[in-house]
Structure formats: C-alpha cells, structure tokens
Amino acid sequence: MTEDDVKQQLAEITTELFHAGVITATGGNISVRCATRHDAAWITPSQIFKRELTPDQMVMIGMDGKKIQGEFTPSVESVYHASILKHRTNINAVVHTHAPLSIVFGLCEMELIPITAEAIFMSNIPMIPWYLAGSNELAVAVEKEVSRTEARGAFLRNHGLITIGETLREAADATLAVEHTIKILVTCKLVGKEPTEILADAMKFLIDYEGGA
Amino acid sequence: MTEDDVKQQLAEITTELFHAGVITATGGNISVRCATRHDAAWITPSQIFKRELTPDQMVMIGMDGKKIQGEFTPSVESVYHASILKHRTNINAVVHTHAPLSIVFGLCEMELIPITAEAIFMSNIPMIPWYLAGSNELAVAVEKEVSRTEARGAFLRNHGLITIGETLREAADATLAVEHTIKILVTCKLVGKEPTEILADAMKFLIDYEGGA
Amino acid sequence: MTEDDVKQQLAEITTELFHAGVITATGGNISVRCATRHDAAWITPSQIFKRELTPDQMVMIGMDGKKIQGEFTPSVESVYHASILKHRTNINAVVHTHAPLSIVFGLCEMELIPITAEAIFMSNIPMIPWYLAGSNELAVAVEKEVSRTEARGAFLRNHGLITIGETLREAADATLAVEHTIKILVTCKLVGKEPTEILADAMKFLIDYEGGA
Amino acid sequence: MTEDDVKQQLAEITTELFHAGVITATGGNISVRCATRHDAAWITPSQIFKRELTPDQMVMIGMDGKKIQGEFTPSVESVYHASILKHRTNINAVVHTHAPLSIVFGLCEMELIPITAEAIFMSNIPMIPWYLAGSNELAVAVEKEVSRTEARGAFLRNHGLITIGETLREAADATLAVEHTIKILVTCKLVGKEPTEILADAMKFLIDYEGGA
Numbered sequence: 001m002t003e004d005d006v007k008q009q010l011a012e013i014t015t016e017l018f019h020a021g022v023i024t025a026t027g028g029n030i031s032v033r034c035a036t037r038h039d040a041a042w043i044t045p046s047q048i049f050k051r052e053l054t055p056d057q058m059v060m061i062g063m064d065g066k067k068i069q070g071e072f073t074p075s076v077e078s079v080y081h082a083s084i085l086k087h088r089t090n091i092n093a094v095v096h097t098h099a100p101l102s103i104v105f106g107l108c109e110m111e112l113i114p115i116t117a118e119a120i121f122m123s124n125i126p127m128i129p130w131y132l133a134g135s136n137e138l139a140v141a142v143e144k145e146v147s148r149t150e151a152r153g154a155f156l157r158n159h160g161l162i163t164i165g166e167t168l169r170e171a172a173d174a175t176l177a178v179e180h181t182i183k184i185l186v187t188c189k190l191v192g193k194e195p196t197e198i199l200a201d202a203m204k205f206l207i208d209y210e211g212g213a
Numbered sequence: 214m215t216e217d218d219v220k221q222q223l224a225e226i227t228t229e230l231f232h233a234g235v236i237t238a239t240g241g242n243i244s245v246r247c248a249t250r251h252d253a254a255w256i257t258p259s260q261i262f263k264r265e266l267t268p269d270q271m272v273m274i275g276m277d278g279k280k281i282q283g284e285f286t287p288s289v290e291s292v293y294h295a296s297i298l299k300h301r302t303n304i305n306a307v308v309h310t311h312a313p314l315s316i317v318f319g320l321c322e323m324e325l326i327p328i329t330a331e332a333i334f335m336s337n338i339p340m341i342p343w344y345l346a347g348s349n350e351l352a353v354a355v356e357k358e359v360s361r362t363e364a365r366g367a368f369l370r371n372h373g374l375i376t377i378g379e380t381l382r383e384a385a386d387a388t389l390a391v392e393h394t395i396k397i398l399v400t401c402k403l404v405g406k407e408p409t410e411i412l413a414d415a416m417k418f419l420i421d422y423e424g425g426a
Numbered sequence: 427m428t429e430d431d432v433k434q435q436l437a438e439i440t441t442e443l444f445h446a447g448v449i450t451a452t453g454g455n456i457s458v459r460c461a462t463r464h465d466a467a468w469i470t471p472s473q474i475f476k477r478e479l480t481p482d483q484m485v486m487i488g489m490d491g492k493k494i495q496g497e498f499t500p501s502v503e504s505v506y507h508a509s510i511l512k513h514r515t516n517i518n519a520v521v522h523t524h525a526p527l528s529i530v531f532g533l534c535e536m537e538l539i540p541i542t543a544e545a546i547f548m549s550n551i552p553m554i555p556w557y558l559a560g561s562n563e564l565a566v567a568v569e570k571e572v573s574r575t576e577a578r579g580a581f582l583r584n585h586g587l588i589t590i591g592e593t594l595r596e597a598a599d600a601t602l603a604v605e606h607t608i609k610i611l612v613t614c615k616l617v618g619k620e621p622t623e624i625l626a627d628a629m630k631f632l633i634d635y636e637g638g639a
Numbered sequence: 640m641t642e643d644d645v646k647q648q649l650a651e652i653t654t655e656l657f658h659a660g661v662i663t664a665t666g667g668n669i670s671v672r673c674a675t676r677h678d679a680a681w682i683t684p685s686q687i688f689k690r691e692l693t694p695d696q697m698v699m700i701g702m703d704g705k706k707i708q709g710e711f712t713p714s715v716e717s718v719y720h721a722s723i724l725k726h727r728t729n730i731n732a733v734v735h736t737h738a739p740l741s742i743v744f745g746l747c748e749m750e751l752i753p754i755t756a757e758a759i760f761m762s763n764i765p766m767i768p769w770y771l772a773g774s775n776e777l778a779v780a781v782e783k784e785v786s787r788t789e790a791r792g793a794f795l796r797n798h799g800l801i802t803i804g805e806t807l808r809e810a811a812d813a814t815l816a817v818e819h820t821i822k823i824l825v826t827c828k829l830v831g832k833e834p835t836e837i838l839a840d841a842m843k844f845l846i847d848y849e850g851g852a
Contacts, residue, residue, distance in 0.1 A: 024393055025386035027331070049382055098329075100393060104400045107328055107408035115746055116737075116797050117772065118666070130411055132418065133330065158329050158411045169688055173664035180663055180739060187743045189404050190616075191828050195746035198769055198797045205771065237606055238599035240544070262595055311542075313606060317613045320541055320621035343624055345631065346543065371542050371624050402617050403829075450819055451812035453757070475808055524755075526819060530826045533754055533834035556837055558844065559756065584755050584837050615830050 001035045003042070007055035010042055013172050017097060018051040022175055025049055027098035027160070029075035031061070032168045033085055039063050041085050045072035065139075076134030080142035084164060087147040093168040095175050101182040102161035102175075110185060115195045119181045120206045124151055130158040153178075214248045216255075220268035223255055226385050230310060231264045235388060238262055240311035240373070242288035244274070245381045246298055252276050254298050258285035278352075289347030293355035297377060300360040306381040308388050314395040315374035315388075323398060328408045332394045333419045337364055343371040366391075427461045429468075433481035436468055439598050443523060444477040448601060451475055453524035453586070455501035457487070458594045459511055465489050467511050471498035491565075502560030506568035510590060513573040519594040521601050527608040528587035528601075536611060541621045545607045546632045550577055556584040579604075640674045642681070646694035649681055652811050656736060657690040661814060664688055666737035666799070668714035670700070671807045672724055678702050680724050684711035704778075715773030719781035723803060726786040732807040734814050740821040741800035741814075749824060754834045758820045759845045763790055769797040792817075 010032055017023040017030075028050060031043040042058045044050070059070035063086040065079035075081070081094045104110070106127055114120045126145045131138035138156075146154050146162065153163035153174065161178060165171030188195040198206070223245055230236040230243075241263060244256040255271045257263070272283035276299040278292035288294070294307045317323070319340055327333045339358045344351035351369075359367050359375065365387065366376035374391060378384030401408040411419070436458055443449040443456075454476060457469040468484045470476070485496035489512040491505035501507070507520045530536070532553060540546045552571045557564035564582075572580050572588065579589035579600065587604060591597030614621040624632070649671055656662040656669075667689060670682040681697045683689070698709035702725040704718035714720070720733045743749070745766055753759045765784045770777035777795075785793050785801065791813065792802035800817060804810030827834040837845070 021393075024331075025382075025389055027390075049386070098331075098393070100397050101400065103329065103397050104404060104408075107397070108401050108404040108406040109409070110404060110406075116742065118663075118737075130415060132415065157409060169664075173688070176664055177666075180660075180737070184739050184742050184746070186400060186404060187740065187825060188747050191743060191747040191749060191825060193747040193749075195743075196748070196796060202769060202771065234606075237544075238595075238602055240603075262599070311544075311606070313610050314613065316542065316610050317617060317621075320610070321614050321617040321619040322622065323617060323619075343628060345628065370622060399613060399617060447819075450757075451808075451815060453816075475812070524757075524819070526823050527826065529755065529823050530830060530834075533823070534827050534830040534832040535835070536830060536832075556841060558841065583835060612826060612830060 003035050004055065006032055006035045007042055007058045009168055010044065010058055011053045011055050013168055014044055014050055014053050017095070017172060017175065020176060020179075022097040022099035022102075022161075022179060023050050024098050025051070029077050029081070029096050030168070030172075031075075031078075031081040031085065031094045033092040034060065038089075039086075040068055041081065043074050043078055043081055045070070046075050048072065077138075079134075079136075079139040080147075080162075083139060083143045083147045087143070088164070090166060091164045093165050093171040094162065095164070095168075095171040096156075096160060096162045097175055098160040099175060099179050101179050101186060102155060103159070104186065105182050106155045106157040106159075110182070113185060113195055114198050114203050115184060115188075116181065116198070117206055118177050119185075120198065120203055122152070122178055122181055123207075125153050125155060125163075125178070126151055127155045127157055130156070133159065216248050217268065219245055219248045220255055220271045222381055223257065223271055224266045224268050226381055227257055227263055227266050230308070230385060230388065233389060233392075235310040235312040235374075235392060236263050237311050238264070242290050242294070242309050243381070243385075244288075244291075244294040244298065244307045246305040247273065251302075253281055254294065256287050256291055256294055258283070259288050261285065290351075292347075292349075292352040293360075293375075296352060296356045296360045300356070301377070303379060304377045306378050306384040307375065308377070308381075308384040309369075309373060309375045310388055311373040312388060312392050314392050314399060315368055316372070317399065318395050319368045319370040319372075323395070326398060326408055327411050327416050328397060328401075329394065329411070330419055331390050332398075333411065333416055335365070335391055335394055336420075338366050338368060338376075338391070339364055340368045340370055343369070346372065429461050430481065432458055432461045433468055433484045435594055436470065436484055437479045437481050439594055440470055440476055440479050443521070443598060443601065446602060446605075448523040448525035448587075448605060449476050450524050451477070455503050455507070455522050456594070456598075457501075457504075457507040457511065457520045459518040460486065464515075466494055467507065469500050469504055469507055471496070472501050474498065503564075505560075505562075505565040506573075506588075509565060509569045509573045513569070514590070516592060517590045519591050519597040520588065521590070521594075521597040522582075522586060522588045523601055524586040525601060525605050527605050527612060528581060529585070530612065531608050532581045532583040532585075536608070539611060539621055540624050540629050541610060541614075542607065542624070543632055544603050545611075546624065546629055548578070548604055548607055549633075551579050551581060551589075551604070552577055553581045553583055556582070559585065642674050643694065645671055645674045646681055646697045648807055649683065649697055650692045650694050652807055653683055653689055653692050656734070656811060656814065659815060659818075661736040661738035661800075661818060662689050663737050664690070668716050668720070668735050669807070669811075670714075670717075670720040670724065670733045672731040673699065677728075679707055680720065682713050682717055682720055684709070685714050687711065716777075718773075718775075718778040719786075719801075722778060722782045722786045726782070727803070729805060730803045732804050732810040733801065734803070734807075734810040735795075735799060735801045736814055737799040738814060738818050740818050740825060741794055742798070743825065744821050745794045745796040745798075749821070752824060752834055753837050753842050754823060754827075755820065755837070756845055757816050758824075759837065759842055761791070761817055761820055762846075764792050764794060764802075764817070765790055766794045766796055769795070772798065
C-alpha cells in the first residue's frame, strides 16, 4: 500500500460512513496510520463538508497530533487520534462519528444487554463524560480510557462514538456494528419487552474466546 | 463561480435533500443568491417534481420575490426567500423543506434539550404558527422572525423547516443537522428516559463561543 | 410520448418505488394508460421480481383487465386497475403498493389528523376491508369505492395502498406523500403527545381550495 | 447458467442484502447450489468484508460443508447450509443474515399475528435457541428444524434469520419479506393498538392455498 492508497481509502470510508448516517456534514473525523512510517497518520481535515472529501484534502499528523504535511487544518480532535495510535502500536485506525444511536445510548444511560455475540464483544467500550470537542480535557480522558487500556473504543456522552481497529475497515465496521446492536436494543424497548439474553454459560465462553483471540 | 455553477449546485443539492427524505415530490424550495449580482437569487420552480430538477429550470427572482428571468413559475414561497436575502446581507442561501422530524418537533411542541453542541447551536430557531404556504401572512411572519433577527431559520408549525447559511452547503447542512438532532431526541423518548444534558457551564461556554464566532 | 416511452417510465417508477420500500419483491403493481389509445393500459407483470423490471416485460390490458399484448401474465390485480381507468377518464395511472406505514394505518385504525396541508388533501382516501388479492370481491369493492367516486385512492386493510393520478408521476408521488404523512403521525405517537392540528378555518380553506382546483 | 453466473449472482445479492441492512460487515452468509452438479454449492467466504465480495472469492463446498475448491475459507456456518441443500432437494439457496428486526422478533418473543398474506405465509418459520455460530449444536438444530421438515427457514434467537428458496432470488426475497412484515408489527406496537387480523376464513383459505401451491 502506498500513501496514496491510504488517503484514497480514507476518503472512501468517510463517504461510506456519511451515507450510513453516522458522520454528519461537519461531524466526525477519521485517521489511519501512514503506509510508510509508523509515527505519523493521515486524518480528515477540519470543517470541510465530509461527504465529498478527496484524498488530497487529507492531512498528515505526528504522534502529538500536530500537522506534518497537507493544505488544510487537521481535525480539532487530532490530539486524541494521535494518542491512541502512539500508545497502542497494534491499532492503525481511529473512527470518531456522531452516530445517532450511540449518542442515544449514552444520553439515556442504556444498559448493554448481552443479546448477541456482537453485543458481548462490544462490552469493552467505556463511557467518557462530555468535554468540549478539541479540548485538552477530552484528549486526556481518551488517553486514560482508550490509549492506555485494552478498550475497543469509547462512547462520548452528549457527543458521539470512537472505535478503533487494526485496519480502517475494521474500525469502520466496529462503528456500524455498535449502531446495529443499539438499533436492536432500542427496538426491543419499543416492543415493550425485555430482550432474551444469551445464556450465562455462552456469554462466558464468548468473552473467553474473544479474550484469547 | 458563474450563474451556471450556482444553478448546477442548486439542482444537485435539491436532489440530495430529496434523497435525504426532507424534500418531497412537490414539497420544499431552495434559493441561493446570484453569483454576479447581490439583489437577485435563483430559486427552484413551483410544482415541478423535485427529484429531477435541472439547472435550466431554475428561476431568477428579485428582492421582492418576483420573477426576473426563467421559463417556469418561481416557488410560491419566493416572497419570504427574497425577504431573508434582502435584509440579511451576509446570508446567501435559504432552504425550506418538509423535513418530517422537524414537523413532528413542531406538532408535538417538543422541548429542545441541550443534548449536544449541535442542539445548543440550534436553539436560535423560532417556531412560526401555521399560515397558508405562499400567503402574505406567512411572508410577514418570516420577515419578522428571521429576516429582521439573528435567527438561524424557523420551524413552520404544521408545515416544515427553514434554514439559512452563508453558502448553500451550509444552509443544507443545517437542515440535516436539525433532523439528526431531533432524531436523537425522539429516539430518547422511545427509550423512555430523559436524556442527559450537557453541563450548564459547558452550555454557557458553547453559547458564548457561538455568539462570538 | 410513444408506447416505448410509457413502458420505460413504468419500469423506472416501479424501480424507484421498490427502492423507496413501498413495493416489495413480488408485492405491488402499477398501470398507466397507453399513449396511443384510451381504452388500454400497460401494467406490470405478475410474479416477476419487481426491482429489475424492463419495458419489454410490461403487459397491455384492455378495460376489462384482460391481456391484449405481451409475453408475461398481467398482474392479478389487473381487473381493478382497468376498472379505475375505465370509469375515471381523467385518471391515467394507478399505483398499488404494500407501503408499510399505510398498512399500519389500516391495521391500527389510526385517525387521519389534519396536521399538514398534505394530510388534509389525503382525507379523501377510503378504507377497503381485506379481500383476497386478485379476487372478484376486491375488484368490486375498488370499483364501488374508487372507480365510481371522486376518491384519490384507497387503503386496502391488511394489504396495502392504491393511489391514482393524471400522470404516473402524480400517482407515485401521492403514494410517497401518504407514507410521509403517516410517518409523521406515527412518530408523534412515539413522542407521546397529540399533534397540533391545523386551525379549523385553515382546514376549511384548504378543503375548499382543493375542491375547486 | 454457468458456475460463473452463479458466483456473480451470489456476489450481487450479498451486496444487495448488505445495503438492505440485513447482512453486516462480517455477519451473514449465503449459499447457492452449483450450476453443473447437484451435490455441491457455492458459499460466501468467512471473515471477508461482505459488501465487496467478488465472484472469485466464493468457495465451493460439498454436502458435508467441507471445502472442495476456492482460495478462501468457507463460512463457519457451511455445515448447516450443506445440510439443508442435501436433505431438501427442491431447495437451491440458503440465506443467513443478521436481519435486525428478525433478531428483535426472537429476542422479544413476539407473536406472529396474521396481519397480511405475507405474514400468514411466514408462519412456517420455527425459532431455534441460541448456539454458538459454527458449532455442531447449531448445525444439529438446523438439520432437525429445517433440513428434515417443510419449514421455510428459521429464526435463530440472539443471532439472526435463515430463509431458503428454489432460487437465490426467492430466498433473498423471503428475508426481505420477513423484515417488512416485522417492521409493520413493530410499528403497530408503537402506535399502541393491536393490529386487525385477517378474517379467520380468509386465513384458512390462504393456508390451504399455500399448502396446495
């Protein structure tokens, strides 16, 4: 993979997530580690309309979140993207969205019921209280809860969702899987019955399985 | 930008908003200030099916809402589009839609809870009671509530939504952001819990920030 | 317009309504009067997957619903399509779908509250009880309720929706407008408040306006 | 039809079901009997992102679920796909998805009310309790409930849905029809009224009709 390939994939997946309704016009930002160096990443630019990003609009940042290369300003959330990529060397992509059902999940302090294997695998996503987007406080909280843990991402209360992955595809899929699971949980509320949980034995098996993978 | 570019973008964004479900077959109209003169604007035509508008179907209107140029009849709501563009010289686009969740918001007199930064930025959108589409009464109300204020648009009870922007992209994004926020508020209702508000201090900060931007 | 144009538009609008989620794989059928003769119409074929219909799969039927021309079997509902086109000479298209919210509207015997101008214009759509698709009983009921009245279509309880129009575009738009309005009514239920009605005076004005148009 | 045609259709319908929201990034798998031999089938590969599958990524399996040909690992659920195709010689395609409303249907133990003809035709879909995806226990349960019966598929509690068909188109359509029907049932819950059932006589007629078809 060349840097051009990385930027192309970054543009395509941003567009995909826009059409999935989880990235909004100016809400959401995505980063992916560079192809040719480990200590830098490409990130989406600040402010520009997210549906139509092109590869040449992406910005290269260092492990401190500061711009190395590119015409535009990097996302205001660059610091925590960089923090995750710096501390977790097997993670290569970070996806932050304004995924609406994930926002509801945080706003309503919903319980993550182990309804499916996907829901169980989601249990390692902590909730971070609200801090201003782009603030140092938010970056510190993400470093504490995601960069220095084994968490699979974080819910940002009153704001959105972060997911991570070894590849950009995996990080984006994790966002979609979280939304899919919360959609099921919310629809169960509508039906007015508590959903059936996976059996306790099965849940233990799945957690162990995941832990050892 | 040429006038042709403006009309092209007007057609594209109308189609985009149709596919987003906020403009219906014959419900909704959009205007954008001309490229080469400040005292006129292009607006979508009346009655024609909104999904397939072409640039040459757009109509040029003056600051009184009357047709200057074009084959078709301008939207019946031309008067208030013109009124906003006349009085607010830094605004260059007006988007009126039949956005379904914005209609629900008005019909049910929902409270705009400050759940996210987007919701706080939305707080400056007044509610206008129902008047007949295209009527003088509606134009007068929009002039009073939007043209002569700093409002970011207006909810039209029993009817739809108006948003505005310095660019057409910004005005369209504002419509989508309003729908996104109300979707979250409505889904919280479904879950049956009051959503967590942003902290009072943070809200003050965001309002001040926005006020000063 | 040639017959080929008519068949082309019939195929395109069937596909459009499939993607809108109101026509299902084998549920729904559409007819439009021929371009070159008043006593015949093109209708979608029976059974064939509805997303990918091509113009040459359309079937010409007479005013009795029987096939005049075409390779495939006409829709099992041809009789009532023909009945509407026979008796209402200013109507040129009939759209029958399995529109999900229209089905809910009938199943739950929801009240059509005059929440918007579109809702008021919808008030002239009667409810027909369930009869077997393609049965003589259903054709008789549609003839009584739609063909020999000024109705704008019919809800088919436990089944779907019929809308009609002077053009195929108009008939398809009417289906989408009905779904849009019921979506708003259903979402109001979710919010848990009775929606605000349009003022009684306004409603009278709109009904008179419509009556005289 | 050649084997290439079969694999092409398998790729296209997988993509279609991904966009319909019932197949997720790595959730769901589809098989279809080979064109040139009755004792083997093409199945989607394990793990690979499901939106972008290409024909050459498909895997040929035998009637024991084991790989015969292909670069990738076959789906972990190959055993029950093969079991259905082995025992039910008139069935040629099996579609397993993580269809969200079907999952809700199982989680909430919803009742399948005979609201439409489609709902009645769905009544022959048993519920299978949760077993680990790819496990022998799941394969045994599917063999008992689907392979050796006249069932039209199975709900997999805490997991998803299986539908089958004489053709791949028919099996995919059955999945979409189940989701469409449950969407209606769930929306009725939201409205807060019990939906009207089809008359008992009509239901008997439809069941007999289906039985004899």
